[in-house]
Amino acid sequence: MPSPSVLPGLVALALLATPVARAALPERLSQTGLSDAAAVRAFEPRFPLWSDGAAKRRWIALPPGTAVDASRPDAWRFPVGTRLWKEFSVDGRPVETRHYVLGADGRWEFASYVWEGGDAVRAPARGQTLILPGGKAYAIPSTGDCMACHAGARSPVLGFAALQLGPAVPALVREGLLKNAPAAWAGQAPDFDAPDPAERAARGYLHGNCGQCHFDGGVPVPLRLALDVGARPAPLAAGQAAEVLRRAGTRNPYVQMPPLGTRHIDPQGLALLNRHLQPLVTQDRP
Structure with a gap:
């Protein structure tokens, strides 16, 4: 499955046809919509989480006609149907892609996908450990591990936030993809x-x-x-x-x-x- 193009320094949001219902996420990454390069766009946080040296890429998608609510500048709220992906690569090869979906009940659903050839397959909810070429161990987190870091935060989406996006924020405001933000953000990045x-x-x-x-x-x-x-x-x-x-x-x-x-x-x-x-x-x- 081809990865969507990355636009350095630019954060853009996607349009999805319908909100995501509360259901099990697909078994294959290719079924999540990540390969829809016309819809899914990339973003990059200024202060990334250390992940044992793994390289990471991130994408986000919003349902049509919606926007992220920034009325709490340090705790953004996302519309139902928001989807995010985060890809982890080791030694230049993708190993895992995590997928987050906000369901109609207001709860986030998490899944990890393990790369096998041109696609990735959903990992067990309990997590698993992979042995990469050269004998290096790589841990796929359990759903509980994902919740431990994300659920207790000010916003469950850790990297798509005011201070993490910084210079990309004014464009979001001007494009109507960020609502209830401080008026100054239209011309000045939050810092x-x-x-x-x-x-x-x-x-x-x-x-x-x-x-x-x-x-x-x-x-x-x-x-x-x-x-x-x-x-x-x-x-x-x-x-x-x-x-x-x-x-x-x-x-x-x-x-x-x-x-x-x-x-x-x-x-x-x-x-x-x-x-x-x-x-x-x-x-x-x-």
């Missing part, structure tokens, strides 16, 4: 307040990798890593900064953060966090 590029990069990384759980109303721990449109990142105490570095720097399954979806430390991400957070840790020492 957060960071004093320098180093803090911007580090706090963006934490937002993309940790903010889905660590926000006001999220996991019950005193650590806020999610970013808000137009605001400064929440300050981190020395102990909090040290804990972030400790958990990002291990893959002990009882300690690591993020807790799911990764078996290997992100060396570049950890170096970025060390440069930004280590001064906070050391300045508090006697």
Whole structure:
């Protein structure tokens, strides 16, 4: 099945003929509509989640005549029938594509598809582990694992959001694909307040990798890593900064953060966090 074309730096939305009813997702990826290049368009978040070095591509489709509701700038709401896909490739070869559909009952349905030749087949809901060429293990998440990260977030769609899309947002507003957004977004991309590029990069990384759980109303721990449109990142105490570095720097399954979806430390991400957070840790020492 040919993949739809990717438009770098551009986010566009698709039109589907009818809303998706609550039903089992198809057994093959080719049956989900992803190959409809005239309808499905690509997007790319500014602060992607680390996935053990896998390359990723993402697409979204909206039903005709609908728009994403941005009345809550940091927690967009999507119309029934929204579909999203995320493809994972390892060593230049697609391995898995995840598919998310918002049903008429307001619940998201998740499925993973494993690539076999020119198409991909739906994986078991319990997940599975693949052995790739060269003996590398690759884990397909269970439906429960998908829900653990997506269901508790401010919006279940993690990468298609104001701060993640940034410069692509004004076009969405002008095209009528984003409703109830702040008027300023028609000409100015939503952003957060960071004093320098180093803090911007580090706090963006934490937002993309940790903010889905660590926000006001999220996991019950005193650590806020999610970013808000137009605001400064929440300050981190020395102990909090040290804990972030400790958990990002291990893959002990009882300690690591993020807790799911990764078996290997992100060396570049950890170096970025060390440069930004280590001064906070050391300045508090006697």
